[in-house]
Structures are given as C-alpha cells and as structure tokens.
Amino acid sequence: MTSTLALSAAHPGAPFTTVTIERRDLRPDDVLIDVKYAGICHSDIHQVNEDWGPAIFPMVPGHEITGLVVAVGDAVTTFTVGDRVGVGCYVDSCGSCESCVRGEEQMCLNTPVATYNGREYDGTPTYGGYSRSIVVKEHFVVSIPDSMDLAAAAPLLCAGMTVYSPLARFGAADKNIAIIGMGGLGHVAVKIAHAMGATVTVLSQSLSKQDDGIAFGADQYYATNDPETFKKLALSFDFVLNTVSADLPLDDYLGTLKIDGAFINVGFPAEPYRFHAASIVMHQRSIVGSNVGGLAATQQMLDFCAWHNIAAEIELIGVDEITEAYEKVAASTVRYRAVIDIANTLVA
Known part of the structure; x- marks a missing residue:
C-alpha cells in the first residue's frame, strides 16, 4: 500500500479536510498516476451532500482527473512513465458482459466501479481524484493529447x-x-x-x-x-x-x-x-x-477536442477555495468549470 494526501469529507455535508489515504500496490495491469488537476463536477456536490441516497464516507470525490504516469505494472503496454493521462467516471467493470464487450463499460450489466463513492469488486471503497495520486487499471486510463492543457482538459473527462x-x-x-x-x-x-x-x-x-x-x-x-x-x-x-x-x-x-x-x-x-x-x-x-461513453469513445472525444482546439473554460482554484467553488457551482455562477490545482495546493 502507498500513502497519499487527499481531501476527504467525513460525513454528509462535512467540510473537506486533508487526510492520508492508502492506495493499493500496483497490480500487473495497474497505472500509478501523479494527479495534477481534478475538476469539480456538480455530481461531486450531490454525492458529498448525499442527495442521491446513501453514500460511502469518508468520501474523496473527483472523477475529472488529469496527471502524469509515475509507475506501471509489469503487464501494462499502453502507458509509460511520464505520459499525460486522464481518468473519468469509472475505474473498472466486469469486462465480459454484453455492454463491456461492445465498449460501453459505463453500462456494465454487473455494475461498473465508480471512481469514487463506489466499491471495487472485492468490496474496497473507491477514492477519487481530490488526492495526490491514484492507482487505476490500465484499461480505464486515457491519453491526454500533448496539445491540450492538463487543467482545461480535466472537465472533459466527465462534462x-x-x-x-x-x-x-x-x-x-x-x-x-x-x-x-x-x-x-x-x-x-x-x-x-x-x-x-x-x-x-x-x-x-x-x-x-x-x-x-x-x-x-x-x-x-x-x-x-x-x-x-x-x-x-x-x-x-x-x-x-x-x-x-x-x-x-x-x-x-x-x-x-x-x-x-x-x-x-x-x-x-x-x-x-x-x-x-x-x-x-x-x-x-x-x-x-444519454450516459457518458465507454473508454474507446472517451479517447475519441479527447482526440476530437484536441484536433479542434476545444477545451473547457475553467476557473483554477486551490484546495482552500473548494467551499466557495462548491457554492458557485451550485449557484451556476462559475464560468464555466472549477478545477482544483492538486499538484501545487494539496500539500502537507
């Protein structure tokens, strides 16, 4: 297990505090990512406030994640150390049902594993991108084109x-x-x-x-x-x-x-x-x-956006501005997506 800093809500509606969480050791098909930026999605607010039913606490939100690869498992072939990558709404699926086979992992018939406020198939809670690092199965990592700014690319992983x-x-x-x-x-x-x-x-x-x-x-x-x-x-x-x-x-x-x-x-x-x-x-x-797309479609979207020079309009914030950012997102006054500068502001 590897320790990493994260922003955690202890219970529904609780303020975020900086804590240390554990990430699993690399499996053969895993990628370890140094998180640079994490977008704030309106669903983060709903989940933290438990608006959509019982949630898993303590909670580390974040499913609009960009960063750099810092280590890979022995069986990983798609990514190498230093690659620019992203992670979206899901980090695993069964891989064998009808939906997964046709590349729509987000609709896995055996329930996809959400990036946060979810559980791995062994029951372990998932923690998201409001953290300094994350370990994700290779198949659920996408490449961020070199022409894209990592901060402005983060909201594309969900929005x-x-x-x-x-x-x-x-x-x-x-x-x-x-x-x-x-x-x-x-x-x-x-x-x-x-x-x-x-x-x-x-x-x-x-x-x-x-x-x-x-x-x-x-x-x-x-x-x-x-x-x-x-x-x-x-x-x-x-x-x-x-x-x-x-x-x-x-x-x-x-x-x-x-x-x-x-x-x-x-x-x-x-x-x-x-x-x-x-x-x-x-x-x-x-x-x-309409749901989000599968992994192949997500990569297609990123490549399309890079080709057409499309990115989200963002307000880059530090971790001490999250409460204000949540209020702005809820009031629809943020222009147009808030992104947390994890690398430079989530520090011990």
Whole structure:
C-alpha cells in the first residue's frame, strides 16, 4: 500500500479536510498516476451532500482527473512513465458482459466501479481524484493529447464526454439543434456541436451569457424567460440536448422539435418530468437519456477536442477555495468549470 494526501469529507455535508489515504500496490495491469488537476463536477456536490441516497464516507470525490504516469505494472503496454493521462467516471467493470464487450463499460450489466463513492469488486471503497495520486487499471486510463492543457482538459473527462456522447450518437453534423443551458456542460456542448458541423441554438434562462455562447460557436441564443421564444422556435430542431438539472416545462421544449425529433436528457432534475402525451405522439417525438461513453469513445472525444482546439473554460482554484467553488457551482455562477490545482495546493 502507498500513502497519499487527499481531501476527504467525513460525513454528509462535512467540510473537506486533508487526510492520508492508502492506495493499493500496483497490480500487473495497474497505472500509478501523479494527479495534477481534478475538476469539480456538480455530481461531486450531490454525492458529498448525499442527495442521491446513501453514500460511502469518508468520501474523496473527483472523477475529472488529469496527471502524469509515475509507475506501471509489469503487464501494462499502453502507458509509460511520464505520459499525460486522464481518468473519468469509472475505474473498472466486469469486462465480459454484453455492454463491456461492445465498449460501453459505463453500462456494465454487473455494475461498473465508480471512481469514487463506489466499491471495487472485492468490496474496497473507491477514492477519487481530490488526492495526490491514484492507482487505476490500465484499461480505464486515457491519453491526454500533448496539445491540450492538463487543467482545461480535466472537465472533459466527465462534462465533455457527457455531451459528446449524444452529439455523436444522434449525428450533430448538418443538423439544426438546440442546447439547453450554458453552464459547465452546455458551454462544452456548444463548442463540440459547432465543430461537428451543427447549426447551434442555445436556450438559456436569460441573455446574460449570450456573448460567450456566440463566441463558443452558437448561431442563435434565446432567453427562455421570454414568452415569445417558444412560439418563434416551434418545430425548429432535429434534436434538443438538455444539459441542466432543473425542472423544465417539458411541453414547451418538446414543441420546438421537428417531426421525429428527440429531446435528449443528460441532467438529473430533482422532480420527475411531466408532459402531455400529445407533445410526443402527434409529431412522433422521442424523449431519451444519454450516459457518458465507454473508454474507446472517451479517447475519441479527447482526440476530437484536441484536433479542434476545444477545451473547457475553467476557473483554477486551490484546495482552500473548494467551499466557495462548491457554492458557485451550485449557484451556476462559475464560468464555466472549477478545477482544483492538486499538484501545487494539496500539500502537507
């Protein structure tokens, strides 16, 4: 076992404290990573506050991780010491079920192992990237292209993959699409959709981020608090990608879809959606969900973003700023993703 510093919450809602945790010794197929940066995902806040049900404490969050390889197991062939790498939402899966075989480890039928607030198959709790080092099975490590800044790349491991997956699956190229929200996920979605060749409209509560949205590649930007917006956009879009976790008037958004259009959801609203069946039946519309992608797709996303010079817009913070950062993320005032400088600020 190897000792490493980490930021840990002792119980639901507890402040973070610096502790020492143990990482396992390298197995033949393991990679030891010196963590440089860890993104703050809104799900980190939900997990620490135990909003989604019973969680495992003490908790070390973080599933948007970038760093450098410092050691590899004897059987590792993909990575060598010094490589720039990343780790996302999962660190293991069964490898043999239908989902794993087709490269969708995130939907492992035998339950994938979450990077934190999860358990290894032997029952050991997992601790995430708010730590100086992490040991991960080779298959669940991805390469960060040399052209990408490690800090700005970190949010792509969750936020980037969360939006890239449906944009690729539904074929954004040459489509007229809308993106709901211009936050941590939405701003990356605008960049990726634009690079894929879509005509992109942002639907946001107000026009406060309009200039940013246009700069990121949006063709149009509408405020949903304007009652005329949904009238103007009726029957406009091939699909709508919802990146927010708010309770939405779903019938209004469904009305912006063309015949056979799809409302794609990646957010987790607190309350169940409510809508009238006519909103989907009369125009053969669909409401679908989308998960993050598997490891091959995650590498594809990173390579695509590197090729098109896409990265998250970040606020780089130190470990002493996490409480404030959590408040900003919860209030949707961070522009646009908070990233912890682990290497330089998590020190004894």
